[in-house]
Amino acid sequence: MADPAYIVDGVLTDGEAWVPISSSTPTSTLLTLSSTNDGQVGDWSQYLDLVAIVYAQGSVAQEWEWLKGAVNNDYTNDKYAYQLVYTDGNASVIGVKATTNELYYGYTVCANESDYWGGMVVDFHDINSGKFKSIQTRSAADWGDGGRMYLNSQVYMGQEPITSIQMHVGSSGSINFISGTRIDLFGVLPRMVA
């Protein structure tokens, strides 16, 4: 079995703190990212945080839709809570607080606006702790005659480590990701040597 890059000749070192784990180009309705649990780069148990950089479009015939999902494939009612602030560029900034059964990552542009894409950065904090897990999102999308920007702090009210992440356009799992969607996942290491 290969060692992670931060173990050189059996010695722990501090290399790149942001480790590229995977790049995904989904075209179906559901993307699941999972820890490999094998002690290598894809094993999430070594990371302090995870960061996902998302560039996505949905197949449904409308201007935009939420990119939603879950952690640990947990869609239990009221397992998530969020505080978000958003604007569509016309209305003033609006604050919303709610409890839900899924994560709200941000906005994807959809098939009615095929030249436009939604972008977001999602931070999963302290994923191996015994805390409730906090997820922070910065999302913005413009589709020419419309657009939205959005900041969101969410909590997953589960104390087990995050070992998988689900992403899908909308809630139902019936909308495909459009080809060209790209989701890159990075692991963020702590300082490991004195």
Added chain:
Amino acid sequence: MAVIEAIATHYLEADANSVEFTSIPQTYEHLEVRCSLRSTNATAEGVNNWMIVGSDSASNYHMHVAYASGTAEGGWPAGPDTKMTLGQTTGGGNPTANYTTLVVYIYDYTVNNSGKTVQFLAGQGCQNSANLTFGGNYQDNYTTISGLTFYFTSDKVARGSVFSLYGMNSS
């Protein structure tokens, strides 16, 4: 040299009056601090996060923020102040497993011919009381940055909080 390097990580195994990073190397271009934190305040749902740079507790800090808590939202400027504001952190008003997230970017921290620019996003998506703050701070001090101190006004930083400092290079 790594493009993003972990400079130091503090895991609080006991409550602490503050969290400090000292002797920060001057070899990076920007700094990032990633935090998962909680206050020891027994009842508060949100206490203010403060940060000072080095030993600068003079009235050198200015800020603008956008803020939301529930359906309330707003934005305002503040300063000059003796400390930098970085949003709010949960205390005993929310369940003990709730910790707030805070990510802070400190730009061009080794420059010695201008003040310093700091950007942050802080938030807690708690089921009881939630808030989110996005803002920018300016430190009107030309001294290069070699130390950072995070603290609350009168409460301690709770056990289990994590602060990790990263340095960013362009190559």
